[in-house]
Amino acid sequence: MSEQAERGGDVVLKLSGVVKTFPGVRALDGVELEVRAGEVHCLLGQNGAGKSTLIKVLAGVHRPDSGDVQWLGEQVSFSGPQAAMKAGIATIYQELDLVDELSVAENIYLGHEPRSLGFVHKGQAARQARELLGRLGHGEIPAHRLVRSLPAAGKQIVSMARALSHSAKLIIMDEPSAVLAHDEVGNLFRIIRELTAQGIAVVYISHRLEEIREIGDRVTVLKDGRTSAVNLPARTTPTRDLVSRMTGRSIEYVFPPRPDTAPGEKLLEVRGLGRSGEFTGIDLDVHAGEIVGIAGLVGSGRSEVLETVFGARQAEAGTVVMDGRALPPGNVAAAVRAGLGMAPEERKSQALLLGQPIYRNMTLTNFSSYATAGFTDAGKEQAEASRVADTLELRPRDVRRAVRTLSGGNQQKVVVGRWLLGRTRLLLLDEPTRGVDVGARAELYQVIRDLAANGVGVLLVSSEVPEVLGLSDRVLVMREGRVVRTAPATDLSEEDVLDLVMAGSLTAATTEEVAA
């Protein structure tokens, strides 16, 4: 890979002085970017640095207000996403834009089905789809299957196949690894290498520096809508440099220290919890002031356990006991009354009212408690929300702003802040730092640790092993719906956990076969 970058393919894309403003935000303020054929060009930057906007400009969703976009040596201005696609720029968004109710083949050829006289050649589409999937090393995905039934990793493969079907020369991937478990990332990288070997350029966005080191050729860093560094070598630039160009301060993942005090009384007791096809025989305890982490691959059942404890899924077996009292299965309202709170995995679709102001999102669980005889008290709600916003260092502070205008990290703070308002005593966190930048991460870690110091129990799920180990007091390792190890976090190393989650895993085995 690096050889190719050194040989230097032709420049396919060149941006200079690109500016894009929205009401309320100057999202891009003079961005430079140069992408060569056959390279993996990484975009690095905090949330809100303008990465998403830049991607949308490249994908033809937004038109820049000013500046120059040169594609294959010609100045272009795409009239829309279709035009960009036609020109050979394909985008794979973080929230995959597939149609759930259509089949794999139909999704791949959506909008450009092989047809004659207005009739779609279904057979031909399916055949070509299988070919593309095979090229991506995933011939096992049935072309006729509904996309709805695929796991996240499978959907991503379909998105990539769609990009290939447009004979894309540049593929933009917005945090593709965020939805993937560890072994699936390896597979993604293998696919990326094959694409670049065919001369396709890849723009790769990720918050994970180690991935950029492994797959990237050059790095462009964005900060506050401007490029703070262009074309840094991905492998040799010191981490300190990269981080400081993103933030102006050098923070890696900083975990707050664990307190010396022993955890308090038992809050949560889960025994024999199970749901068919998801997980079985889960036992776990969480004490006051304790952070318990669950590590495991996507599909190991970790998120499902969390949602079942909260009552968002109905338990089929076992009991959930909070403060010595059993919670009725499948009853979120009862769980909330008992003092449980959850920050779910999908912020936007599961937690937020995007068009509503911050304070209404924060008081979503307990606005009734500020109300008198059923009449809401907006003043009191705003005051309380502002107080929590101060504690969380929410930006912006104006709690009347719509949540839609916030960056990912600040949206997550709103979701966590929601439970700080109530009398939550056990907080369930599912991927609390997904899509959150380095600086906001450290702040969120501190918030979680502070909560525990105040006697709140925390049950945490994360795909990132260092996060689970660094933040938790005790760790449960899950594999294929079972807990395979419970230990104090200090007794486990990252390698231990990876060994445990991957050993004997079917997915791991298939990956090896494919790789071999």
Added chain:
Amino acid sequence: MSVSSEQKVDNGAVGHAPHPAPAAQKTSWWKDEAQESTRRNLGLVGVLLALFAIGAFIRPDLYSDADWVVNNIMVILTQAAAIGVITVGMTFVIIGGGIDLSVGALIALSGVWATTLATQSFGPVGMIFTAVAVGIGAGLVNGALVAYGKLVPFIATLAMLVAARGLAAQISGKQTQISTDTFINSLATTRPLGIPMLVIILLVVAGLGWVLLNRTTFGRRTVAIGGNPEAARLAGINVRGHTMLLYALSGLCCGIAAIMLTSLATSSQAAAAELYELDAIAAAIIGGTLLSGGRGTIVGSLFGVIVFSAITNLFAIANLPTEVQNMVKGAIIVVAVLLQQVRFSSITQFARRHGLTRAKPQT
């Protein structure tokens, strides 16, 4: 780079000094949305004024008579009253993420049930109680089918539409049932303080609806479950229970409207209030209620109803056929929705052009 762009902003603000640039800079996005609904309502007021102007142009003889004008406004409002009441309920249902196609049929059913000889023997209280109870009961059935039976609202309420008309025909024996109750019949004719009773009922229902939507936990739950049902559920809100209540509320409004229509016609029949559901939905949409839920206003819906009623009135005054009137109404629905989209994007473009955009608040 940054210096020049900031200068550009300054120039923009200075160059357009008459515009309230600093105020626009201070307003938050949320307030913009609130202002947006105010603007939309002002637009509907503009439409009403335009209709008035057209009327004055066509019939200057009538419009020069102040008494006639006041009286005509009361006529318009009276005609809007019953549909206005069900539009309030409809607005709640749509904001909550649903739709209620059964409202016209429920008016007919409630009206017929309230005017059977047996019910009339209990006097006006019995009749009103029956109409409201039937409306709420049928609404609860709608709600149960949607919330617990997991039926799509469109289908559940479509089934109710068909079934309720059938039941109404069964009860009435397809006969027009005359109301002999003097109190009920007098509702349409009494005018306390010169305002028709039916209009007062509409204003009271709309006022209560506004308070319910904007000032109570019930309203907050409605917006939440319509805006993001999953987020509402995970926040501990009883989404299914609340959905039930929304359809019951719509049914309650149908019961009230049934009494109003019975009073107007001094009778009830199974074919009453035909296609009222479409008028109510159209009025809510013209008023800015998002059909996908999570956004809408009572005031907007009310204006929507009044605009429709004013068009009907204008056509009657001008002696134009109802066929044309219906075509105009259809066009108005489309134009209203188009205008809302155009207006919003033109405002944001205006703000961008004139540098009225907020500096990035990050860090």
